[in-house]
Amino acid sequence: MNSLLKFITCGSVDDGKSTLIGHMLYDAKLIFADQRRALELESKVGSRNGLIDYSLLLDGLMSEREQGITIDVAYRFFTTDNRSFIVADTPGHEEYTRNMAVGASFADLAVILVDATKGVLIQTKRHTRICALMGIRHIVFAVNKMDLISYDKSRFKEIELQIKKLCLDFEFDSIYIIPVSATEGDMLTKRSDNMTWFKGDTLLSYLENVDVTDDLLKDTGFYLPVQRVCRPDRTFRGFQGQIEAGMLNKGDEVKVLPSGEVALVSEILVGDKKVNTASKGQAVTICLDREVDVSRGCVLYRNVMLSVGSLFDASILWMDDEKLVEGKNYYLKLGTKTVPSTVMKIKYKIDVNSGEHIPAGQIYKNEIARCEISVGSPVVFDEFKNNREIGCFILTDRVTNMTSACGIIRHKLRRDDNIVAYEMDITKENRSAQKGQEPFTLWFTGLSGSGKSTIANAVEKRLFAMNKHTMSLDGDNIRRGLNKNLGFKEQDRIENIRRIAEVSKLMNEAGLIVLTSFISPYAADRENARLIIGEDNFYEIYISTSLEECERRDVKGLYKKARRGEIPNFTGISGKYEEPVSPALTIDTEKISVDEAVEMIVSLVKEKLGI
């Protein structure tokens, strides 16, 4: 069985891409007789005065035929004695650049057409740039329409020079420049009597023989992004995915990211067959010799350096009609992981013509830009140039679901090194002074039903009456909005509290007094909140009502459900609550009334309140 070459054709409108492929298939007798008949029939009513219009083989959509242009990628399949090919014929119109990128992301090699009568155009440069961006390492430049310039060797040499100059910007592994005529068939499948001066291979013969195997990647380690966990019953737990690099043997030690756990490979399945070894490209199921924390989006790896992080520098192609602005949130999919993300900073966009970096605040459709992207929780990745499959990503609009951009990771950024706090002219002090108050955060903690919200509410009413500017954060306004993507697993609860602390801090900086009412059962999280908000502004108030009393009250009926096992991880029943060691105040609602509690709290912060 022969190997498979996936390639694309691209170039400007009317460069003759569809014609080139159509003619090559026709000449190489790679189309069926009925397709050939239909083509000859359709050509009779076409624009070439009855001569065969080879492009009709490829332009399949009705509106493409109406307009005589290619809108979307068409995939064609052919096999010669030497190789199987899938060719993606991509549109030349700038408007459809994103469809061209779709083709490029799929291909090992690009055939870029250059019109001999025009030479290298902006669109040639754009396409070369996008091919490079999407990871294509092998390029053929087909200088087409040689028939229209009388097969002029010196003109070809001029264009060849323009192309070589263009390629200096990129690091392609191979470049082949060939003069052709797509309509007349010169140098497509047979040598041309019109260009005896050109000694290279015909296009088809070159494509049949070009080696696109990635030498750089031959000796790499192994990694596999987990697609899904296969658990048909209690006895079997396998991790399914495709090996993206290297090979794996039964008995090998692998590591898991992001957890960092280590295990030995106890079994490898390729499809339904047990094997001892599997390698790059194979779809496998891997079993490990011990329980480790692995779910979709985790990566199994061995002998390879991967990063875990939440901030990186990337090149993107913007594909959405809606422009990109800094700070906007998208879902980012990388490998098998999807996470919320933010484009933190647009560093510059790239002039497709000159390659220059242009400062930009906004990025429009079909533009290439360099930016910094931060993700909501750490992802496993690598630089695209090292490990392609875990170095590229897409951004999805959270409202329209549109795939807004594709991008490749240039390098990791370390959060602390790279986000420099912006010097503001208006400070927390200014904002507080304007409101005539000193901001702080009252952090209420305690079991569900202990009375946190009731007391916080009463305190807020009192502060409001004192003309203080306040804000309450509780499950209702946080869980349903900001944190609605979080569940109740331990990591989610940690993240939940971290975000609440960050929001409280921001509100304090806005000059507001914040009251938070969350169970916040873990001492470590409350300590973290104290760090984020700042020791001086943080008051931990422990509502110490006993479990028995909370359960007796059971205002929301949650304890009953939890006792029936319907709520996993319910604090006090199936989840632990770590009592504060030294809270600013402890209030037991079995002994203290709400009014008394309000008095105690106001008294606690009387200096801040200026009373």
Next chain:
Amino acid sequence: MNHLEVLEAEAIYIMREVAAECEKPVMLYSIGKDSSVMLHIALKAFYPEKPPFPFMHIDTTWKFKEMIEFRDRVAEKYGIEMLVYTNEDGVSKGINPFDHGSAYTDIMKTQALRQALNKYGFTAAFGGGRRDEEKSRAKERIFSFRNSEHGWDPKNQRPELWKLYNTRIHKGESIRVFPLSNWTEKDIWQYIERENIEIVPLYYAKPRPVVERDGNIIMVDDDRMRLMPGEKVEEKMVRFRTLGCYPLTGGVLSQADTISAIIEETLSAVTSERTSRVIDHEEAGSMERRKREGYF
């Protein structure tokens, strides 16, 4: 990896992505050879688990008898859930391929599929479509999005980069997923041979009762077949390159009664597979039009 292994791994990857990300997937099962290949790959993709989604056949009531027998036997053999849906309204109105032409396809296939997907609330449906079959298919993404009316918008397809499939949809929308997009007819046959996949016997040449109609060889599968004046039923050695409703499916004269003979015939074939499917002939762009309206 050789070229079939690459294609198989790609199909497995796609199926696993759908199972992991889509809320309620289903695999459309047409009983044809492509469906047989899809089922075979699905069994491999999730092994030792059963495919984590049901299979569904849209039965127009005009399929070859052998197809229905095969479907039921396969479902039993692999212990998979096989849903069968028929547009009962169409049946009660007596819609048939003889009197109703393209309306028949619309009502018994397109409408039936839409009804079935709505009935069960499937958000993603695997189909065996391949890009080498037809020009508008050649342009379609692997993940092809449908609006709430199941219509396809070919001018505005969602970009599909690398293998980072964006499966996010709004309520009411759905996705058609084509894991065999990059396979050719020849690949399908070679894979069937390599993996020893069972297919409906109609694919193998055998003496069968047929009539010739408009240049097509139509099999007389039951007594509902209406003969035109001058048509006579003859026994001929035929096989089918694609399977569908028997009055609309043309066979080819052939002696190929083994997989290797079929492959040999396919390799030297002079006509593309879909010419034996009567509905595709009608006019240029007919497939695209039907897809816009919700055909698979």
